Amino acid sequence: MLKLENLKKSFGGVAATRDVTLDFADGSLSAIIGPNGAGKTTLFNLITGRFPPDTGRILLAGENIAGLSQRRIVRLGVGRAFQVASLFPTLTVSEALAAAAQAHQRRETVLRSPFPLATTTKHGDEIMELLGLTRVAGILSRNLSHGDQKLLDIGLALALEPKVLLLDEPTAGMGPEERWRMIETVQRLWRARRMTLIFIEHDMDIVFKVAQTVRVLSYGSVLAEGTPDEVRTNPKVIEAYLGKSAHGAVA
């Protein structure tokens, strides 16, 4: 579904992404891990067109989307939620989702009928149901709890009915119990929508339990990839995460 071929991106003299080649199968659930500054978020920015790669190709269902505008890429079916929830503070949850859905249905400039349109309300309600946000439907986005804000952020991306959904640290800033609830929700929506889902995560317990495939980035390149078990026992990964001296202790 999503293929990255020899992606490179430098900022000034710093190579943030160096020669990344990855293949995300249709309908897969995979995690991207790596130490801080490994280039995980940069990779998401490249895929979503926030900035173009210096070289390399990004193939979405076989079509090269590298260099297209952010808006174009969104329309082609790549949705994204942000590390820090990016919301519309003065809209309620149900308004925000209806507004996102109307943008997806290309009805964002309709002037004749009142907001919200019946078709978008239905779409928004389904997302609220799926994410367990129905109980906060009437609450302004800025008054939501941290966890609900992260869920709404994902909800806005879901309103676009993406083929590929990128979640940048869905559990960032959450307590242990809240994290598991969040990741269960992510798993549930992945099953419900049958899309290709890629998430960045720091909590190894979560990654190894949930993901089908794990990709490890380090200094902008792919250090290792494989099933959770393969990655867990990969000496290079252990070294990157724990340092050489700890190698023996963990193995």
Place this chain on the structure above:
Amino acid sequence: MAGRWRDLGLAALGLLVLLLVPVVGAPPAIRDFIMFGMAYGLLAMSLNLLIGYTGLVSFGHAMFFAAGAYAFGLAMQSGKFSIPGAFVLAMAFTATMALIVGAICVRLNEIYFAFLTLAFQMLFYNIILGWVSFTGGDQGLMGGIPRPKFLGIDLADRTQLYIFCSVAFVVCIAILRQVVTSPFGYTLRMIRDNQERAAFLGINVTMVKLACFVISACIAGVGGILLTLFVSGAYPNFGFWTTSGEAIFMILLGGSNVFLGPLVGTVILRLLNDITVSYTSHTELVLGIVILVLVLGLRKGPLDLLADRWENRRQAKAQAVRDAADKDAQAGRDA
């Protein structure tokens, strides 16, 4: 849908009240006050579509007020147009001008947008001043605006002019209401709240802003036309920066988060002006003090304050519903 019928009902009621004013024999001073209020009210209301709903703080909005006024006035003075014809022509001129100015300005954000609109306004103002043979320069359009009859309506008659202006005014307010309650209106709010995220939902932010800029300019243009009909002339100060500033004052005085806030602000500003002017020549001083009190004391318009109170109550209720749902869920888990 219910909301729409309610809005239409309120618009009809508003028009009825306006039309009753001459019937009950109100003194001409009140009628004049209302006519001025309607013209400037459209300026402030249309500006708030940019400031309050889209987050585009324009300092040059009065140029479209003047554009409508001059285009209409010049068309009528040429003698080649009927009033509806000149009206349409003035709208087309204002829209074209807004399209050009907007296409350049809306790509910029915040302070850059504000200053560029201000610059275009000064350019337009100076063209009016400098092109004496066409616009009359600092004297304005002299010699009155002819008002030939059309469809049996005679705008030379004070009462008929008043009715005509009231209808045009209410129609414009209804159009603005339609815009802000439509899906497009919510797209404007998304852009105001979080432009990057809006773009990330596939919205063409520049085009939506431009469309909003043109709609808003056209409504301001109608305000200019009403003023031209009323004072039977057009003057450069219609398009001077102080007129834009006054419109921003009106929004501040009323409130930008309530639909009719700017209109309330218009009434307050004009009342303040009319009252203080009979006691002192320092009207600006009084206005300045009122604005300072509002900005430093309330930090928002009086109507915003009321709306916030109401919204907080509503939010508290929604929170209560959520808490109850959470409690139920917790009970379910425990059991």
